[in-house]
Structure formats: structure tokens, C-alpha cells
Amino acid sequence: MNSGNKITINDVAKAAGVSKGTVDRVLHNRGEVSERSREKILHVIEELGYTPNFYASILASRKNFNISCIIPEFNNGEFWALTEKGIDSGREYAGRFGIGVSAVMYDQYDIDSFQSACESVLASEPSGVVIAPMFRNETLKFAKELTEMDVPYVYIDSKLEEDGYLAYYGMPMYQSGYLCADILTDGRPVDKIHVIRIERDKRGLSDPTITRRTGFLDYIAEHYPDCKVENTFLDPKDKASRYRVLDGLFAGDPEPVKYIVMCNSRVHFVADYLRDRNIRTCRVVGFDVLERNLSALREGFVQALIAQHSDKQAAAAITAITDYLIMHTVPSKKDNYTQMDILNRYNCDYYL
Amino acid sequence: MNSGNKITINDVAKAAGVSKGTVDRVLHNRGEVSERSREKILHVIEELGYTPNFYASILASRKNFNISCIIPEFNNGEFWALTEKGIDSGREYAGRFGIGVSAVMYDQYDIDSFQSACESVLASEPSGVVIAPMFRNETLKFAKELTEMDVPYVYIDSKLEEDGYLAYYGMPMYQSGYLCADILTDGRPVDKIHVIRIERDKRGLSDPTITRRTGFLDYIAEHYPDCKVENTFLDPKDKASRYRVLDGLFAGDPEPVKYIVMCNSRVHFVADYLRDRNIRTCRVVGFDVLERNLSALREGFVQALIAQHSDKQAAAAITAITDYLIMHTVPSKKDNYTQMDILNRYNCDYYL
DNA sequence: CTGAAAGCGCTAACAA
DNA sequence: TTGTTAGCGCTTTCAG
Numbered sequence: 001m002n003s004g005n006k007i008t009i010n011d012v013a014k015a016a017g018v019s020k021g022t023v024d025r026v027l028h029n030r031g032e033v034s035e036r037s038r039e040k041i042l043h044v045i046e047e048l049g050y051t052p053n054f055y056a057s058i059l060a061s062r063k064n065f066n067i068s069c070i071i072p073e074f075n076n077g078e079f080w081a082l083t084e085k086g087i088d089s090g091r092e093y094a095g096r097f098g099i100g101v102s103a104v105m106y107d108q109y110d111i112d113s114f115q116s117a118c119e120s121v122l123a124s125e126p127s128g129v130v131i132a133p134m135f136r137n138e139t140l141k142f143a144k145e146l147t148e149m150d151v152p153y154v155y156i157d158s159k160l161e162e163d164g165y166l167a168y169y170g171m172p173m174y175q176s177g178y179l180c181a182d183i184l185t186d187g188r189p190v191d192k193i194h195v196i197r198i199e200r201d202k203r204g205l206s207d208p209t210i211t212r213r214t215g216f217l218d219y220i221a222e223h224y225p226d227c228k229v230e231n232t233f234l235d236p237k238d239k240a241s242r243y244r245v246l247d248g249l250f251a252g253d254p255e256p257v258k259y260i261v262m263c264n265s266r267v268h269f270v271a272d273y274l275r276d277r278n279i280r281t282c283r284v285v286g287f288d289v290l291e292r293n294l295s296a297l298r299e300g301f302v303q304a305l306i307a308q309h310s311d312k313q314a315a316a317a318i319t320a321i322t323d324y325l326i327m328h329t330v331p332s333k334k335d336n337y338t339q340m341d342i343l344n345r346y347n348c349d350y351y352l
Numbered sequence: 353m354n355s356g357n358k359i360t361i362n363d364v365a366k367a368a369g370v371s372k373g374t375v376d377r378v379l380h381n382r383g384e385v386s387e388r389s390r391e392k393i394l395h396v397i398e399e400l401g402y403t404p405n406f407y408a409s410i411l412a413s414r415k416n417f418n419i420s421c422i423i424p425e426f427n428n429g430e431f432w433a434l435t436e437k438g439i440d441s442g443r444e445y446a447g448r449f450g451i452g453v454s455a456v457m458y459d460q461y462d463i464d465s466f467q468s469a470c471e472s473v474l475a476s477e478p479s480g481v482v483i484a485p486m487f488r489n490e491t492l493k494f495a496k497e498l499t500e501m502d503v504p505y506v507y508i509d510s511k512l513e514e515d516g517y518l519a520y521y522g523m524p525m526y527q528s529g530y531l532c533a534d535i536l537t538d539g540r541p542v543d544k545i546h547v548i549r550i551e552r553d554k555r556g557l558s559d560p561t562i563t564r565r566t567g568f569l570d571y572i573a574e575h576y577p578d579c580k581v582e583n584t585f586l587d588p589k590d591k592a593s594r595y596r597v598l599d600g601l602f603a604g605d606p607e608p609v610k611y612i613v614m615c616n617s618r619v620h621f622v623a624d625y626l627r628d629r630n631i632r633t634c635r636v637v638g639f640d641v642l643e644r645n646l647s648a649l650r651e652g653f654v655q656a657l658i659a660q661h662s663d664k665q666a667a668a669a670i671t672a673i674t675d676y677l678i679m680h681t682v683p684s685k686k687d688n689y690t691q692m693d694i695l696n697r698y699n700c701d702y703y704l
Numbered sequence: 705c706t707g708a709a710a711g712c713g714c715t716a717a718c719a720a
Numbered sequence: 721t722t723g724t725t726a727g728c729g730c731t732t733t734c735a736g
Contacts, residue, residue, distance in 0.1 A: 008729055019707045024731065032705055055407040056729035059712045096406075172702055179698040186538060339702045342694040346531040350524055350691045360713055371723045376715065384721060408713035411728045 007048045016044040027052065054327050058097060065099040065127040065325050067318060070117050071156075072134065073105035077291050079265040079310070083132065083156070086311030090318025097326050099127070101318060108134045118142040122149075128166075128321035130314065132157040134208065152324055154317040157310065158208065159335075167320045167331040169313035171338045176287070176306055177215025177263060179340055183304045184261050184285040185224065192228040193220065193259040194249065196270055199233045209263040212287075216263060234269055246273045262286045267305070271296030289343065289351060297348050305343040307351065313338060359400045368396040379404065406679050410449060417451040417479040417677050419670060422469050423508075424486065425457035429643050431617040431662070435484065435508070438663030442670025449678050451479070453670060460486045470494040474501075480518075480673035482666065484509040486560065504676055506669045509662065510560065511687075519672045519683040521665035523690045528639070528658055529567025529615060531692055535656045536613050536637040537576070544580040545572065545611040546601065548622055551585045561615040564639075568615060586621055598625045612636045619657070623648030641695065641703060649700050657695040659703065665690060 009027075013020040018037055025033045026041045033041075044050075069087050074080035084103065091101035102124075106117040114135050121129055122142075128151055133139035143164055146153045152166040159168040184193065195216070200207055207213075220227050232249055235241045250257055260270055260282050267286025271293070274282065284302045286293060288310075296302040320331045343351055361379075365372040370389055377385045378393045385393075396402075421439050426432035436455065443453035454476075458469040466487050473481060474494075480503055485491035495516055498505045504518040511520040536545065547568070552559055559565075572579050584601055587593045602609050612622055612634050619638025623645070626634065636654045638645060640662075648654040672683045695703055 010729075020730075021708075021732085022706060025706085028731090034705060037705085053411075053729055055411050056712090057731075059405075059407050059411060059714090060729075060731040062712065062731090175698065175702065179696075182696065182698050337702050339693070339704075340699040341691070342696075342699065344531075344534065344694075346527065346534050347692040347694065350527065350689050352691075362713075372714075373716085373723060373725095374721085377722085380715090386721060389721080405713055408728090409715075411730090412713075412715040414715090414728065 007050050008053070009050070012041065012044050012048060012050050015048065016041045058326065065094075065097070066124070067094060067099060067101045067321050068121045068124060068126040068129045069101065069103045069314065069318070070121060070129065070131040071103060071105060071314075072108035072132065079288055079290065080132075082289070082311045083314045086314030087318065089311070090315040090322075093315070093319055094322045097322060099322055099325065106134075111135050111138060114138055122146075125149075126151055127325055129153045130156055130317040130321065133160060136160060152321055154320055156313045156317050165334075166324060167317065167334055167336065169316045169336045169338065171308040171310075171340065173209070173211040174215035176308075176340050177212035177217075178219045179215075179342075180212070180261060180263070180285055180287070180306050181216045181219035181223075183306065183342060184259055184283060185220075186283075189224050190220075190227050190259055192230065192255060193261060194257055195229055195231050196260060196262045196267075197231055197233050198264060198266060199235050213263045216261065234266075236266065236269070239272075242269055243273060243276075246270070250277075250279070257282060260284045264288075265290055265293070267302055268292035268296055271299075271301040274301045275299065289348075294348055297343060298345055300345065303344065305348070307341040307343050308338045309341070310338075311352075359402050360405070361402070364393065364396050364400060364402050367400065368393045410678065417446075417449075418476070419446060419451060419453045419480045419482065419673050420473045420476060420478040421453065421455045421666065421670070422473060422481065422483040423455060423457060423666075424460035424484065431640055431642065432484075434641070434663045435666045438666030438668075439670065441663070442667040442674075445667070445671055446674045449674060451674055451677065458486075463487050463490060466490055474498075477501075478503055479677055481505045482508055482669040482673065485512060488512060504673055506672055508665045508669050517686075518676060519669065519686055519688065521668045521688045521690065523660040523662075523692065525561070525563040526567035526570075528660075528692050529564035529569075530571045531567075531694075532564070532613060532615070532637055532639070532658050533568045533571035533575075535658065535694060536611055536635060537572075538635075541576050542572075542579050542611055544582065544607060545613060546609055547581055547583050548612060548614045548619075549583055549585050550616060550618060551587050565615045568613065586618075588618065588621075591624075594621055595625060595628075598622070602629075602631070609634060614638045616640075617642055617645070619654055620644035620648055623651075623653040626653045627651065641700075646700055649695060650697055652697065655696065657700070659693040659695050660690045661693070662690075663704075 009020045009023050013023045016023065018041065022033060022037055023041055026038050071083055072080050087101065087103050094101050104117050104121055107113040115138055118138065122145060129146060131139065131153060133155060139160055140162060143153065143162055147164045154166045155168040157170050159165065159170065217229065220229060232245060234245060262270060265288035267284065268290060270284055280300065285304045286302055287306050289305060289307045293302060293305055297305055316336065323329045341351065361372045361375050365375045368375065370393065374385060374389055375393055378390050423435055424432050439453065439455050446453050456469050456473055459465040467490055470490065474497060481498060483491065483505060485507060491512055492514060495505065495512070495514055499516045506518045507520040509522050511517065511522065569581065572581060584597060586597060614622060617640035619636065620642060622636060632652065637656045638654055639658050641657060641659045645654060645657055649657055668688065675681045693703065
């Protein structure tokens, strides 16, 4: 790794009594070397403690690596925007090695768009890919093709159960729900909790936060078995409808609404409502540092946010592939679980 | 930054009608170039969008950069151990560019040792230094000398009011105390809080956590003006004495001890006592992720820890200097305040 | 199967 | 003040 050492490929060649061309051949396993030479060279390398200077290597081999990132498309201020920032900083790192990084987006509610994203990436013959998977079977198929083409890939956000990937960077979803419940209840008994969810209209797509919600519910069941949990569904595209539903919730419930949680990044839907109705009597907890969530946190309409550095995940993914491509190193850990950050009004301004 | 571009110093030379030697001269401001050529070259560089390939640059100039880090010495498991880990990962990064990184430690209770650390670093003619300052005047003097020698330096942990430094990476101390108070009180009125402190015996050395304690007290005064705050001092080197003092605290106080805070990293002193006496009725909050603090957190003798990635600070410092040395970039932000992490038993295992 | 040689883009003498 | 030249350590033809 350290290029500060002095012994070069020339030293090795000399010591082994061959030319550097031959040394290079064994270094890169491109055959055509007699067993005798190979062994001799390997031995000398070992003995001298030779490590290649990959700056010289990069310079000499004008290869053209490129990394593709496949993530859901998004609007400004949404969850995946942060991931894209991470891609940007990953791109800067990779760029230093002359490696290009491109992002291709898909509609997370549309399998076809995911498939065509994968196809177009495959067609571009990437040197490596990072992928935030949403569709299980399609991803599995894609992963298999990548493996066959011998291109390394790393998962971010979530991963599948196959294990051909180079690395994974994501949040421990179950634990994040568990933690969230502790933060919401403040470790004290609670009578009733309202879980606000998003209507997933199209084609019964799987809910990516189901594992998190399970963690949340498990905590409640374990600590406060008597606590009631009520689900309420909001339409992400229809503000008026959301207000109607929430009005119903606040008016209709015999006991006042006190504890509210959302297991996805849209807690600002609730915060907006509370702000407009000037309701400050709820304890509200949600996830992720969208700008709108942060505002709600600062203004006191949300008490806490569980956050993760999803930008770092993307950046780490790109770094991992870059290092793999350039210096053939694999990440020290294959599965990397991001820390879960607890944000409140007093520490949120120092986040990001 | 991106070396993927194709235009080289040769292209520039050709387009400007000079030789690459001359281009190199203006690139590195090493004079001896006519105003005419300089302007022409600068213009061409602009026009072509030339950016240097610093791998070639590194390769060609076999410079011998080295970075020195000056931090307090420590025992296993103490606060500064984490910083050293960060130095290690910074060393890995710098090593890729053939830059060596060395750490020199000083006794944070001994000015002389700090001075001699500085002197020895100065004598080694470092290319850059990162420093965790503990002694104001001596650091100021040191900084001045570095500036004169034209060697870049970055502060970690805390910084001084002068501004010759390249960057600073540290925690917002005041805010961390403020946050801590919020966590300790859980946002609810409290009658009395015990602030446990460390006896600073020698020479009345300044307490590095005083700013943090101020933040803590300000929060309490602002939110709960009637809350009593009592200071208790512990001897870091004498366990028996600590137990005596704490026994006195728990026995002597008319009202039961309920809220305990320590503004430094030694909350494990309190936790050890509580564990031994099997006291589980206190809410205890402290700072930093020492292994002993984490155990206490897991076992429930400490309810929360405010933490920072001090390893990242050191690593970032080294990265900043490396990038400055190699590609002449300055950090995008000069003062970098680390995020403050709130740890409890449910998220601490995913930290670090 | 192997060696020789020509670069990769840049730096740093050394001449001029 | 400037051009020329010899490398830095490695990759990659191209001959043998």
C-alpha cells in the first residue's frame, strides 16, 4: 500500500535474473511464464518485500475504468438526494485515479424502469457498479450477470441474501426501528402510539421499511405489551387528503393523540400538518435528515430524528470499488452497518 | 482534480509556443519566466482546461514529505487512543502518496514535555503538522514558528484564536454541554444535579472541558433556574478515595442522588462505583466512547454518552495536509465541527 | 517463453 | 529567461 518503499520492479527483475517484462507478467498473472521463473520471481518478491507503486502503474496503463451507480430517482430534498451527494464525493475520489463515475436512476415504483436501468448499465460495460436494490428478483438476476462478466458490485442501502457482492454499506433496519421506539417512548410506559404510514398504491410493491417497523413493534411489545398501536395511512401525493385523514385522527380519537411515529423519511407530512393546525402536544419521531424534517425538528414539531449518513454509504461504496480496481484491495469488512444517529434540536445543526 | 482528462503539459506547451519546462515553471511559480510567457501560458491553461496529473507529478518528483502529529500520551482505552487510531488511518492515506506520518506524544500535565515535543518536531523539519493543543502560549509560539518555516498545520480537538492554521477539526464544546444537559434531564424539570469533576492537582492547569461545563450549566439555568447543581471532585489516580467521596455523596445528601453528569471522558469512574454498590436509581450521562464507558452504557449504569468521532478528526487532519501537499488544495471549510452523537444502549453497538 | 524498448505526464537538472 | 534531456516505476508492444 505504502509507496514510500524503495524497491522497484527493476530490483526484483535483477535479483531474479530476468527482465522486468517477465516480472510484470507474473505480477498480473498473464501466463506465458515458465514455472521456474515464476517461482523464482515470487520468491524474490517475498524476500525483498516488494510492493508495486500503483501511481506508476496507473500512469503507464492508460486503462479506462468507469463505475456506474444505480439508485432510485428523486426530487430535490428527498432521501436519495443525499445519496447522490455521496456519489459526487465518491466521484471526486475515483476521479483522482482517472475513473469516471456515472449515476443511472430508476423509478422505484416501476420494475420495468429498474430493469432497463440494469440493462443500460450492463451495456456500458462498467468496471464496477454500486446498486441500491428495490426489486429482489431482478437484482438477483442482475447480480448474476455482473458476476459472470466479472465486474465487482457493491450494495448500498439494502442488500440481498446472495453473496457475490464486494461489500455492503447500509443501516441496520431492524435495530433502527427498535431504537426509534426507545426514543419515542423515552423509556417510559405509553398507552397508545400512532404509526403513520404511506399508502403504497401501485402493484402492491413491497414496503422497504417493513423491517424497521418490525423492530419498532417488537420493542413496544417487549416493553409495553399493553400499549395500543394504531396504523394510519397517508397519500404521499395528496395533501388535502392527508389533512383530512389527520383531522379525522385528531378529532375522532377518544383519547388525545400523543405519540406519533413514521418509519420512513416523510415525517414532514405530519409536521406540516401539526404546524398548520398549531398542535404542539405530540411527541413525534421520524427518520432521515431531509431539509423539511430538519426544519420541523428545529421548530419543535418533531422531537427526534433517527438518521444515517447515507451520503457516506455511497461514497464508501465507490471508494471500495476504486480501491479494488486500482490496488486490488478488498474492503476489510464486507458488511458495513452505518451508525444510527439520534438527532434533536440541540445537535442537528452540527450534522452533515 | 480529475486526471481523466487528456490534455497534458505538452499540449499546453505546444499551444503556448514554449517548452514544457517553462510551463512547469509557471505551474509552480518558480519564477524565472517572462511576463509574456507566463500570461500566454496561463491563458492557454485556462482555455484548454488543463489540470495537472499529479500521479505523474508524484512519480517524477521524488520528494520526501512527512507529517508529524502532536497529541497527549495516553494509556490503553483512554480518550486519545481513538485519536491514534485516526492517525493510523490517516497514515494509510498519506502512505499512498509516499508521505510518512509520525506521532509524538506529550504529557498533558507537563508544559515542558509539550515544549520539547514541539522542538523535536521542529527539528525534524516536517512538511506539515497536526496538533492537539493543551497549552495556549506555547502553542501560539509553536504556530508562529511553523508559519515562519512555511509548514502547514492543522488543529484537532481544540484550536486557538490565531488563524494561521490550515484547518481545524473538533467538537463544538459549548454546544456539547448544552446538549448533554438536555439528554440528562430528558427535557423535564429536575431538582438537583450532581456534576462530578476531576481533581486537577498539578500547577492549576486549565480544565479542557470548562467550555462544555459552561454550556451544560447555561442550559440548566435557562430551563430550570431552580435546579441545584452540586460539584464533587474525584481523584483520577485513587480509586479508594473516589469510593469514599461517592459514598459520602450518596449517604450524606438529604435528598437521593438522582442525576449525575461528567463533562469529561471519565464517567466510567462513576459507573464502576454504581456497579460495585449495585445502585441503579441514577440517571448518568457522560462523554466519549471509551471501552469502559461503553460497557457501563450496555449494562445500564450510564444512560447516555455524548460522543464524537475523534478518530475521524485526526484522519481528516492528515488527509487535509496530504491533499495540500500533493495537490495544493485547501480544505473547503477551515473550521470543521464534528457532529455530536447521542449514544444509548440501542445504538452504541453500531458506533465506530 | 522472454527481453528490449518505447512511452505514460511530469520534474529537475543542465545548458544555452 | 528558456529549451533540452534524463529519468520516476510501470505497462505494453514487438521481436525473437
